[in-house]
Amino acid sequence: MFSMLIMRSGGSSPEADLTARARIRDAALRRFATDGFGAPVRLVAADAGVSPALVIHHFGSKEGLRRACDEYVRTVIAEGKDPMYAASGAARRADLLAMLADVERFGVPTLYLLKAFQAGGDLARELIEDMVELTRSTLDDGVRAGTIRPSRDADARARYLVMLSVGSLVADQALHPSDPADPGAFVREYMSRSALPSAELFTEGLLIDRTMLDAVAATWPGLAPDPEPAPDPGLAPDPDPAPEPDPTPRTSDDPGTTP
Amino acid sequence: MFSMLIMRSGGSSPEADLTARARIRDAALRRFATDGFGAPVRLVAADAGVSPALVIHHFGSKEGLRRACDEYVRTVIAEGKDPMYAASGAARRADLLAMLADVERFGVPTLYLLKAFQAGGDLARELIEDMVELTRSTLDDGVRAGTIRPSRDADARARYLVMLSVGSLVADQALHPSDPADPGAFVREYMSRSALPSAELFTEGLLIDRTMLDAVAATWPGLAPDPEPAPDPGLAPDPDPAPEPDPTPRTSDDPGTTP
């Protein structure tokens, strides 16, 4: 059935011994990662050194090609390796966030992922759910180990943190033009730019007094009256009922610019 | 010169007394905000009750229409009011972040902005710079007033915070389908989902010990050896040179999942 996998091998180029199907998929992955999903099938075919008709012949339609790329990226994430580049063998853990950090090896899949997040779709939603779950359990481990502060709503926090990291990466990639020759460059630059402020924010926070947090926590559904996980009873929490009819206390990083 | 502003008025529909040019711009704004910038000119023209040729006649090209929408959104932001809907008059402050929060009135422009951020382009870059500058000064005010912690790199922090808030909104909007009838709904939902975790993160932080922050700060270019702005000398900062050849300490919300 899959006899097409055995083909005349022994080519000269390092990619020549790949199936045409695999070559098309790789070209599409790269093209979609750099140009977005609006990239024409003809261009993908040209990248793979193949006629546009063959793309359709193998994948049925452009959407089929997209699905094949999605599936491939999913397996890359699950297996933690990227056979397209420098197959440095040993299987790593199925850690999505770590993969996003380890960009040197996973440049193209990472860029593809960001484009998928940008465009929405099923792959994005499923991966977000995976990342939320993984982040949730990682945070729980940290809380138990005493390295991470407990939260009043661990699920909401995990989801929020995933949206923060994924979203800022997506926005950064949309704003800065990425070099097609070095697909991992922008993530590297993003991290070198955000390493210090993120470390500051995540260990020290931003706000000094707790009135805003207390006000929001008071209106949060299904919460104990005062968990008070912080060992800092310095400022007396304002017991004022807070004239806030709805739970939308400005965007989070705009604390009190219109008081 | 602008005699076209005076037209036969006294229509029945609340929008009938607008110039056709303004009607086209409004339709494009709404259509781009909901469908993205790939929306066809023909559809915009149909929304405005006008022929496609007239769109080109007034704006030169689709890109010209896009530019007009950009400029309009910019003035809406600068003036702090949205004459398209419920012109509740009184000029507000030119506060972009507050506008993002005040979504009830600014639904369509906000959605348009997010689509612009998603697609990149000049409008997005310029507005990001404005927001960075505004956030920077707001944070400085807060630091002086004693409500916000000082940072080792105020510029980097302002830029990072803007990317966080904008990016998470963009990702949220890309992942969840937005209701065209209620353009502000998704921002409202986003905020009700993220109010508590953001308040927690921004007042309490996430990490308990400071080793990661110290390690990053040690390699940050142009930084005093130990500013130590935190009034918490509880844990002894590890003076270890930190075996980290490059400044990429994982993604910020993945603290130590692969130790």
Next chain:
DNA sequence: ACAGAGGCTGAACGGGTGTTTAGCATGCTG
């Protein structure tokens, strides 16, 4: 050797796109 199957292609099709062109109706101006 011959038939068949499958990888593969050049050329075309049908539909959607932004834009152009020629012309219509209207209102202002001499």
Next chain:
DNA sequence: CAGCATGCTAAACACCCGTTCAGCCTCTGT
């Protein structure tokens, strides 16, 4: 009234897109 600019449109143009079709070439089994 003629002349003309202006707002506006129907129709077409030129292009790009994804996809289809008929057929070529090269293997492989008998």
